[in-house]
Amino acid sequence: MRTFALDFEKPLLELEEKLAQLRRSAAHHAHDGDGEHAALETELHRFERRCSKLQQEIFANLSRWQVVQLSRHPSRPYTLDYVDRLFTDWFELHGDRSFADDHALVGGFCRFDGQPVLVLGQQKGRSAKENHTKRRNFGMPRPEGYRKALRLMKLAERFNRPVICFIDTPGAYPGIDAEERGQAEAIAVCLETMAGLRVPCVSVVIGEGGSGGALAIGVANRILMLQYSWYSVISPEACAAILYRDASKGQKAAEALKVTARDAFEFGVVDELVDEAPGGAHRDPALTAENVRAALRRQLAALSHLTPEQLVEDRYQKFRKLGPIIDAGAPLAT
Amino acid sequence: MTGDPKTSGVAAWYQKVPSRKLPTPDKRARMEGLWIKCDGCEEIVFKGDVEKALSCCPKCDHHFPMGVRQRLSLVLDEGTFVEMDRGLESTDPLNFTDSKKYKDRLKASARTSGEHEAFLSGTGKIGGRDVSIGAFHFGFLGGSMGAVVGEKVTRVFERATELRVPAIVFSASGGARMQEAIFSLMQMAKSSAALARFRAVKQPYISVLLDPTTGGVAASFSFLGDVILAEPKALIGFAGPRVIEQTLRQKLPEGFQRSEFLLEHGMVDAIVPRKELRAKLAQLVELLG
Numbered sequence: 001m002r003t004f005a006l007d008f009e010k011p012l013l014e015l016e017e018k019l020a021q022l023r024r025s026a027a028h029h030a031h032d033g034d035g036e037h038a039a040l041e042t043e044l045h046r047f048e049r050r051c052s053k054l055q056q057e058i059f060a061n062l063s064r065w066q067v068v069q070l071s072r073h074p075s076r077p078y079t080l081d082y083v084d085r086l087f088t089d090w091f092e093l094h095g096d097r098s099f100a101d102d103h104a105l106v107g108g109f110c111r112f113d114g115q116p117v118l119v120l121g122q123q124k125g126r127s128a129k130e131n132h133t134k135r136r137n138f139g140m141p142r143p144e145g146y147r148k149a150l151r152l153m154k155l156a157e158r159f160n161r162p163v164i165c166f167i168d169t170p171g172a173y174p175g176i177d178a179e180e181r182g183q184a185e186a187i188a189v190c191l192e193t194m195a196g197l198r199v200p201c202v203s204v205v206i207g208e209g210g211s212g213g214a215l216a217i218g219v220a221n222r223i224l225m226l227q228y229s230w231y232s233v234i235s236p237e238a239c240a241a242i243l244y245r246d247a248s249k250g251q252k253a254a255e256a257l258k259v260t261a262r263d264a265f266e267f268g269v270v271d272e273l274v275d276e277a278p279g280g281a282h283r284d285p286a287l288t289a290e291n292v293r294a295a296l297r298r299q300l301a302a303l304s305h306l307t308p309e310q311l312v313e314d315r316y317q318k319f320r321k322l323g324p325i326i327d328a329g330a331p332l333a334t
Numbered sequence: 335m336t337g338d339p340k341t342s343g344v345a346a347w348y349q350k351v352p353s354r355k356l357p358t359p360d361k362r363a364r365m366e367g368l369w370i371k372c373d374g375c376e377e378i379v380f381k382g383d384v385e386k387a388l389s390c391c392p393k394c395d396h397h398f399p400m401g402v403r404q405r406l407s408l409v410l411d412e413g414t415f416v417e418m419d420r421g422l423e424s425t426d427p428l429n430f431t432d433s434k435k436y437k438d439r440l441k442a443s444a445r446t447s448g449e450h451e452a453f454l455s456g457t458g459k460i461g462g463r464d465v466s467i468g469a470f471h472f473g474f475l476g477g478s479m480g481a482v483v484g485e486k487v488t489r490v491f492e493r494a495t496e497l498r499v500p501a502i503v504f505s506a507s508g509g510a511r512m513q514e515a516i517f518s519l520m521q522m523a524k525s526s527a528a529l530a531r532f533r534a535v536k537q538p539y540i541s542v543l544l545d546p547t548t549g550g551v552a553a554s555f556s557f558l559g560d561v562i563l564a565e566p567k568a569l570i571g572f573a574g575p576r577v578i579e580q581t582l583r584q585k586l587p588e589g590f591q592r593s594e595f596l597l598e599h600g601m602v603d604a605i606v607p608r609k610e611l612r613a614k615l616a617q618l619v620e621l622l623g
């Protein structure tokens with residue numbers, strides 16, 4: 001039973017509810033006269049066509065803000081949902097060995113197509129309660145989360161295991177304790193370390209790619225994004241609070257910042273867009289996960305031919321060219 | 335730029351790059367007339383005395399903001415600065431507009447700050463030793479980092495790698511530049527990757543944190559110094575204090591995210607008053623370079 005619907009999903013869900021009623025009624029009348037049954041069948045097909053047409057109409061022209069809303073859908077699959085579906089032999093590892101274990105960023109070794117890999121990812125709680133009781137903190141890591149990621153990246157490098165990261169965070173946690181323990185330093189060290197890893201790294205933005213807190217596990221050879229995810233320097237709401245002094249103007253900011261997966265792909269920042277199930281990942285997590293599996297397979301296969309030196313060079317060149325500028329030449333020209 | 339007799343020897347390079355040196359608006363307000371009200375002790379102090387004291391209060395040593403060229407001339411040997419990469423310009427890749435066009439903001443900021451961008455970089459000498467150096471200019475769009483700043487920072491590290499010399503960066507920035515969105519974010523990765531390469535030449539990278547150093551600049555090369563120094567009472571952190579206050583709905587403790595707080599929490603190596611900066615940098619370059 002769905003308990004949450006985005007505004008623009010509602011017409012579709014209502015129509016689907018009617019379709020479900022019709023199906024129940026068709027099953028009930030299955031042994032009625034042929035004529036009646038045939039009429040019901042026709043009606044059923046008509047409804048199915050209407051549903052799929054409506055879905056196409058709604059999702060063909062999503063605004064950037066609607067994509068942001070989908071990326072935050074409470075039923076959307078999170079990191080550990082992909083771990084369940086795509087990997088075997090999962091062994092989660094905990095703690096940064098210096099302060100605590102951060103449940104907002106999970107990591108562990110497992111197998112992908114039988115090959116041992118490291119998986120890292122921000123993990124949101126499914127509800128406000130879960131964010132509290134399971135300490136998921138809405139997927140906003142503290143320094144100890146990033147230091148755990150760092151520790152595991154170094155293990156992956158030593159044992160020559162590819163690194164697969166699932167990015168899904170509104171941003172690193174902005175709190176007093178996080179600042180005291182060096183949030184900025186923790187993220188910075190992840191960036192530098194990941195840049196130099198001598199193993200293949202692939203990052204997938206599965207929901208929200210909020211700022212440095214996302215990038216900390218995003219310095220990869222290949223960056224993939226799910227169709228209805230976003231990635232930017234700041235969340236639309238935080239941007240709106242600064243630019244328009246009104247956090248409710250997130251919609252406007254999402255447009256200005258061009259935050260969607262499609263935008264990032266067109267900017268050349270992202271290497272591959274991964275299709276979600278029709279209507280979004282939450283409508284069919286299994287199908288969406290299979291698409292992710294196929295993309296990961298493809299990217300890891302391509303990277304498997306590179307030597308450790310080539311992997312580091314490949315990553316360097318990927319980021320080195322990001323950032324369009326005009327070079328007016330002469331260093332001292334005035 | 336106001337002439338400090340102790341540092342005006344840098345005129346040799348300074349004259350090669352003439353540009354209008356108008357003070358930033360808030361600086362102008364404070365500097366109007368011959369007297370300034372100090373933010374630190376709230377005393378009225380003589381402007382000439384502040385200038386003589388490297389833009390510090392003669393009564394309480396409060397550190398006023400310092401222009402980026404004056405900053406470099408403060409720490410480099412006289413006349414050794416050679417500016418690089420001055421011609422880099424933003425392309426406004428998002429065609430960004432809020433209440434004003436980003437392109438117009440860039441032009442306006444260039445006019446009021448007298449600098450082309452929020453970062454000035456090049457080479458120079460400290461205590462006779464060659465260094466690759468760069469500094470943020472907070473007066474230009476809050477020292478924010480877009481593609482041009484990211485490129486210049488990256489080149490500071492690449493140049494240091496190529497020349498096998500120490501790298502020094504002074505940070506004063508509100509963070510990544512919103513108007514270049516995801517491209518600004520990627521500058522954090524680009525500059526940190528360049529730094530990862532620089533480590534191989536085994537020369538020191540000294541990061542000096544000025545008021546303020548926050549956001550994506552703090553969360554990349556600023557906090558990756560082999561040695562991290564800070565000026566007294568600088569605001570330093572990942573999230574800005576306003577964001578934290580709004581998130582937690584509580585007042586922040588006195589002195590939170592200031593240099594002294596960071597030293598106490600083990601996040602910086604030393605707090606260095608401005609008047610000692612040149613000597614301390616020379617000492618570190620000698621000890622590690």
Ligand SMILES: [Zn+2]
Nearest residue numbers: 372375391394
């Ligand atoms: Zn004072």
